[in-house]
Amino acid sequence: MPPFETVSQYFDLITDNIANQGYVIVPGFLPDDFIHALRDEALALHEAGRLKRATVGKAENNQLDNKVRGDLIHWLEHTQASPVQREFSAIMETLRESLNRHLFLGLFELENHFAIYPPGAIYNKHLDQFRGNEERQVTCILYLNEDWKAEYGGQLRLYLDGKEPEPYIDTVPLGGTLVAFLSGRFWHEVLPASQPRISLTGWFRKRGPSLP
């Protein structure tokens, strides 16, 4: 079955959950063959040396800091999108329209990167909105790890009460699972894993203030 038909059933669920509680976790959002194709592309880019250490902080003082964030990333570019990436964009475009219709967030685009966390890598507790920049509105993370076992670790820990250490929800990064949440509300972190951990992470953005 084409992915579009399998995912369309989830758009209302995702929109309702974001509206009601600010986050949603959808196991099996995309079928295995689709996840497999995206994972192969991430691995091929990695083998070609196209994934780069992610930096921390704003553009002007970017830093590399393993204690904060240890993943390697590759930003997707529309002009170089593969067929499966284009299909993914079409799916997320429909989700964007649904979110805009019901939540009035004014989302206008999705920016996406592949991420690979080598064994032991973490991403410390953080918020996806940088101070003074509220363009990132909704974070969407699609996991690409086939046969991921809970004992490998690598959970996403989503804090439900601001910066408070509890309560939280842990999500195992099993291939096909989508996690989406309001970028300005939820602190979260990536726990270390014993295996390489692969994902496609994106942010629906609203337009920033126009330049003077």
Ligand SMILES: O=C(O)CCC(=O)C(=O)O
């Ligand atoms: O991969 C994840 O589970 C979360 C990644 C993340 O928090 C980020 O890239 O900002």
Ligand SMILES: [Fe+2]
């Ligand atoms: Fe994040």
